[in-house]
Amino acid sequence: MNYFNNQEEAAAVQRAAKVASEVFKPLRAKCDEDEVYSPEATTSMAEANLFGLWLPKEYGGLGLGVSALALVLEEMSKVCIGLALPVGTSALGGMPMFFWATPEQRAKWLPGLASGKKLWAFAISEARAGSDATAMQTTAKKEGDYYILNGSKHYISTGEAADFYTVAVSTNPERGARGISLIVVEKGTAGFTFGKKERKLGLRTNPTYDLIFKDCKVPVANLIGGEGKGLLAVQETFDYSRPGIAAQSLGLAQGAMGEAIKYLKIRQQFGQPIIAFQGINHELAELAAKIEAGRALVYKITSEMDADFILASSEAVKNNTTVHDELKKLKGPRWTKLSAMSKLFCSETAMEVADRCLTLCGGIAYTRDFPLEKYARDAKVLQIYEGTSHIQKNEIAASLIKEG
Ligand SMILES: Cc1cc2nc3c(=O)[nH]c(=O)nc-3n(C[C@H](O)[C@H](O)[C@H](O)COP(=O)(O)OP(=O)(O)OC[C@H]3O[C@@H](n4cnc5c(N)ncnc54)[C@H](O)[C@@H]3O)c2cc1C
Known part of the structure; x- marks a missing residue:
């Protein structure tokens, strides 16, 4: 079933499919093995105009x-979540800025983001502040026209590759959660360096770094939305970005299932292709139904969101206000x-699909000769970043309790 709202979306998906099959597919195994980032993959996404889909046309986006x-x-x-991730982290890092930026800030930052020439990343997690972001210890102290940042961020996706980092800091530690602010820090700013590069189970084609701030001087003009609004x-931002993680999950699940079906059609045991065993093909049927249910959920939500999102975006441009x-x-x-x-639903589905497809294919799927082990390793992070599955359940339960 397709969930395109218009021809432009269908065309964007076609361009994405071309990038994935022609650029990602030949690169993914080697990048995964060597745990390296691919500038070539990122450039191909920029050339296919995939970074600015969600941004207004006035800034070089497609307004979709x-x-x-x-x-x-x-x-x-479907091919590789890690190689695709710079589009996701640029949206995640760029979205709080987009929502709260002044017209001047939008004019300064959005064209680079929309073209994919400048990558963005988002930094909230710290060594001691994961699910509880309010425990953060990175501070920004105002001195004249600058903030002085001190502290470090942990597990930052597209780290080192990104040009701009939307960093959550405490501008007023005494105010706790209400003292958290967002500041945009550009790579190359004095006092901003990269720390440890994580060696990971999966998502090895996207670099995960610590960010270190030591008396890092950032202009006050880089504050987003005012102190305490972080x-x-x-x-x-999470309200609008989490369906993107759900979509990554569905792509990964579909990709894993595609690899499994291809193999199960040709692998013969007991005189017949394994896919002909009803016990096996019923499992595939169950998984396919979950993926399709996830797609219905994600695209119903995003289409409804877009009614307000697109209107608010264009009104902000017209009225010189914030989104x-x-x-x-x-x-x-x-x-x-x-x-x-x-x-929650789609990331749990991705993990289940990758795991069960691996089981269905047997020994070969446990080896690096076959892509399923990578799908299974990659799937895990989808249940962790932008809030673990427990945290999603907390959010859902809190809403249920509030709604009565
Ligand atoms: C590969 C990777 C990339 C990442 N990219 C980014 C990034 O780009 N930017 C960024 O800011 N962060 C990023 N993160 C960090 C990620 O968002 C955190 O790992 C995540 O929010 C969980 O925090 P934690 O790892 O500190 O786990 P913890 O918060 O220590 O949680 C440990 C366990 O306790 C559970 N738990 C904690 N609190 C509760 C609760 N209240 N109720 C029930 N269970 C609870 C958790 O669900 C988990 O199972 C990334 C992480 C990884 C692994």
């Missing part, structure tokens, strides 16, 4: 909203519960 973003993430994740901006203010004026629904449901 978050549905298009989810669709292309799904398509590319957590609000992050929560608002956040325009969204507020529209009084649309909060997406927290449904967004968390999409991430």
Whole structure:
């Protein structure tokens, strides 16, 4: 079933499919083995105009909203979630800025983001502040026209490769969660360096780094949305970005199942192709039904979100206001519960599909001669980043309790 809202989305997905099959496929095994980032893969996504799908045309985007973003993430994740991730992290790092930026900040940063010439990343996690981001210890102290940042961030995707980092800091530790702010830090700023590169189970084609700030001087003009607005901006962003992780999950699941079906059709045991055993093909049927249910959930949510998202984006440009203010004026629904449901259901589905497909294919799937072991290793992170499955359940339960 296709979930395109218009021809432009269908065309974007076609471009994404071409990038995935022609560029990602030949690169993925080697990049995974060597744990390296591929600038070539990122350039191919920029050339296919996949970074700015969700951004307004005024800044070089395509004005298509978050549905298009989810669709292309799904398509590319069928081949490799890691090589596709710079599109995802640029959206995640760019979105709080997009929601809360002044017109001047938008004009300065969005064209580079939309073209894919400047990559963005998002940094909230710290060694002692994971699920509980409010425990963060990185501080930013205002001195004249600058903030002085001190502290470090942990597990940052597209780390070192990205040009801009949307960093959550405490500008007022005494105020706790209300003292958290977002500051954009450009790579190359004095006092900003990269620490440890993680060696990981999966997602090895995307670099995960610590960021270190030591008396790092950042202009006050890089503050997003005012002091103390950081957590609000992050929560608002997650509402719109988590369906993107759900979409990555569905792509990974579909890709894993495709590899399994191809193999099970040719592998013969007991005188027949394994796929002909009903016990086996019924398992595939169950998994396919879950993937399709996930797609229905994700694209229903993103299409509904886009009604307000696209309107608020263009109103902000027209009225010289922030997207956040325009969204507020529209009084649309909060997406927290449904967004968390999409991430929870689809990431759990991805893990289940990758694991069960590996089992269905037997020994070969446990080896590196076959891509399924990579899908299974990659799937795990989908249950962890942008909030673990426990945290998604907490969000859903909190909404249920509030709704009565
Ligand atoms: C490969 C990778 C890439 C990442 N990329 C980024 C990035 O780009 N930017 C960024 O900021 N962060 C990133 N992260 C960090 C990620 O978001 C965190 O790992 C995640 O939020 C969980 O935090 P934690 O690892 O500290 O686990 P912890 O918070 O220590 O949790 C440990 C366990 O306890 C559970 N738990 C914790 N609190 C609760 C609770 N209240 N109720 C129930 N269970 C609970 C968790 O679900 C988990 O099972 C990345 C992580 C990885 C592994």
